Every structure is written in structure tokens, then in C-alpha cells.
Amino acid sequence: MQTSGGAMILKRYEGNGMRRRLDALADALDAVLLAGVEIAPYLRTDSGLPYIVDRNGLYTIQPWLRGRHLSLKVREERLAAARALANLHRVPAGHSSDKAFYLRVPPLWEKYRHRLEKAQLATFKDPTLRDAWRPFQQLARHAVYELQQSSLVRALDHDLQHGSLCHRDPAPHNFMWSGEGAALIDFDLSGYDVRAHDLYQLMNHALYLNGWESGLxxxxxxxxxxxxxLDVDNRSVLQSLMRYPSLVIREWYDFGKTDNHHTLRTRLAWAQMQEEKRQQEL
Known part of the structure; x- marks a missing residue:
């Protein structure tokens, strides 16, 4: 929306539980902003709240950052996105915060095991593709097993102690490119997670949208x-995550929700080709 103070983003949230989360997230984003990282914080009311309550809904207002959404097809912009994540993570936004509890997230292995199980169920709807699915199923199972090992616990412990806020949805549309650098927007899914997970998600988007190239x-x-x-344990977590064939899992996962046979084979063929190239670089 346009205001006398410039362009703003107005968002609506449902549920009383969101108040505590928005309170915690606003404090964390304020810390990130004060550390000199370019983000769009929640504007606060005169009483200091980061939201407005109106007709059973919660509303937040954030400044619209200048620039455009970045392209992961451009090397300079890909590297700027990685640096933007690092700048976010280096700020101890959750260190000694009494609200950090409300931004804790479930263990990584639970998320990726769930997605694997849903994808597995979807493959029964098209038996002709089951043979092509099995190698990726094995890779995913092994990656989930690795994520349950002690390196994930140690990495999470280290990052929680530092207070690194993770974006948890670093897709291209959640970065603004100004021609000089990248800034993160839309922190709705943010929380205190393993740093390597943000980097993994960013590289997945680059792999899927850009196509693989040496050194990507x-x-x-x-x-x-x-x-x-990245510390040793975060590197270990990143290696385990990168063995998880997320692009193929996602296609089967989405197919399970939509039953869209028309696009499945085309999208799956691209995902499988990209996953094979990922394994080559690993």
C-alpha cells in the first residue's frame, strides 16, 4: 500500500498464537536491523507492539525495500544471496532473548522424513515410474538417517548459543536485488534452526531454476x-542435506497433492536430471 512514508507491505495473520510469535520475531528482526543488515522490520505501534489487532485479525506493516527480486541465473546475484544469508546468521538475534522459545522449529530430520513418506505414497499412483523412483528413495532414506546423527545436534546447539536467526524460505522472490547487493524479505517462516539448512535451500533453488554448472x-x-x-558440524549437516534428492521428492510430493499426471513426467525428468548432476559435484 502507498502511504505518506512510502510503499508498505500490509499482512494479515490468524490466531492468537501468532501474537507471541510476532513479538519474538519483531525483537529478532530489530536486532538484525540494528546490526546493520538491510531487512524490512515490522513497524511498531505507539504502544510498542509489532502488530495491529482489528476484527479478530492481526496485521503487520513493513517498509517495501527498493529493487527487484533477484535472479539465481546470474552468478553475481547468486553470490549476493549467499552473502545476505551469512549477514543474517552472523547477528546474535536470539542470544539471551526470553522470547526465543517461540521461534524454535522441529528437528530437520522430521521435516525431510515426512516429505519422503508423502512422496513415497504418491509413487503408488503411477506404477510405471516406480523403477525410476527407487534410487532416489534410497538416497533420501540415507540422508534422513544421517540427519539423525550427533552432528545435527551439535550444529543446532552451536547456532542456538550464538542466536542465529534463520530465514527458512530463501527463495528468489524473498530477496530484493538493488544492483549492489541482496536484501532478505518475508520472514514469516523464520526461526532458530541450523544455518546450513538456509544455505541448502538456497542452493536447491539455484539448481532447479538455473540448471547445474560446474562449481555452482x-x-x-x-x-x-x-x-x-560454517563450522565442522554445519558442514556435515550440509553434506547430508545435499545428498537428499529434494527436487525429485518435491515433484512426487506435489503430485500427491494435485494428481496432475499431465505435467508429472516432464517436471520429474528435469528434476531427475538435475539431481544426477548434483551427485556428480558432491
């Missing part, structure tokens, strides 16, 4: 490391 992952990790180096 290594360059993004290097750009991230220059600002907020």
Missing part, C-alpha cells in the same frame, strides 16, 4: 564462508 555449490558456500564460516 562451491561458489555459494565460499561466498557464505567469507562472512560467517
Amino acid at each position: 555449490f562451491a561458489e555459494m558456500v565460499e561466498a557464505y564462508d567469507q562472512i560467517m564460516p
Whole structure:
């Protein structure tokens, strides 16, 4: 919406439980902003609340950042996105916060096991593709098993102690490119998670939208490391996540929800080709 103070984003949320989450998230984003990281914080009311209550709904207002959504097809913009995540993570936004509890998220392995199970069920709807599914099923099972090991616990412990806020949805449309750097927007899914997970999600988007090219992952990790180096346990988590064939899982997962046979084979063929190239670089 247009205001006398410039363009703003107005969002509506449902449920009383969102008040505590928005309170905690607003505090974390304020800390990130004060550390010099370009983001769009929640504007506060005169009474200090980061939301407005009106007719059983909660509303937030955020400034609209300048620029356009970035393209992961452009190397400069991909690296800027990795650096933006590192700048977010380096801020101890949740350190010693008494509200950090409301931004905790479930263990990673639970999320990826759930997606695997749903994808597995969807494959029974098209038996002709079952043979092509099995190798990816094995990769996914092994990755989920690895994510249950102690390196994930240690990495999460380390990141929680530092207070790194993770975006948890670093898709291209959640970055603004100004021509000089990238800024993150839309923190609705944010929480205190393992840092490697944000980087993994970003690289997945680059792989799917950009197509694979030599050094695609290594360059993004290097750009991230220059600002907020990954510790040994986060690197181990990242390796395990990168073995998880997320692109193929997603196609089967979406097919299970839509039953759209028309696009399944085409989209699945692209996803399988990209996953094979991912394994080559790993």
C-alpha cells in the first residue's frame, strides 16, 4: 500500500498464537536491523507492539525495500544471496532473548522424513515410474538417517548459543536485488534452526531454476564462508542435506497433492536430471 512514508507491505495473520510469535520475531528482526543488515522490520505501534489487532485479525506493516527480486541465473546475484544469508546468521538475534522459545522449529530430520513418506505414497499412483523412483528413495532414506546423527545436534546447539536467526524460505522472490547487493524479505517462516539448512535451500533453488554448472555449490558456500564460516558440524549437516534428492521428492510430493499426471513426467525428468548432476559435484 502507498502511504505518506512510502510503499508498505500490509499482512494479515490468524490466531492468537501468532501474537507471541510476532513479538519474538519483531525483537529478532530489530536486532538484525540494528546490526546493520538491510531487512524490512515490522513497524511498531505507539504502544510498542509489532502488530495491529482489528476484527479478530492481526496485521503487520513493513517498509517495501527498493529493487527487484533477484535472479539465481546470474552468478553475481547468486553470490549476493549467499552473502545476505551469512549477514543474517552472523547477528546474535536470539542470544539471551526470553522470547526465543517461540521461534524454535522441529528437528530437520522430521521435516525431510515426512516429505519422503508423502512422496513415497504418491509413487503408488503411477506404477510405471516406480523403477525410476527407487534410487532416489534410497538416497533420501540415507540422508534422513544421517540427519539423525550427533552432528545435527551439535550444529543446532552451536547456532542456538550464538542466536542465529534463520530465514527458512530463501527463495528468489524473498530477496530484493538493488544492483549492489541482496536484501532478505518475508520472514514469516523464520526461526532458530541450523544455518546450513538456509544455505541448502538456497542452493536447491539455484539448481532447479538455473540448471547445474560446474562449481555452482562451491561458489555459494565460499561466498557464505567469507562472512560467517560454517563450522565442522554445519558442514556435515550440509553434506547430508545435499545428498537428499529434494527436487525429485518435491515433484512426487506435489503430485500427491494435485494428481496432475499431465505435467508429472516432464517436471520429474528435469528434476531427475538435475539431481544426477548434483551427485556428480558432491
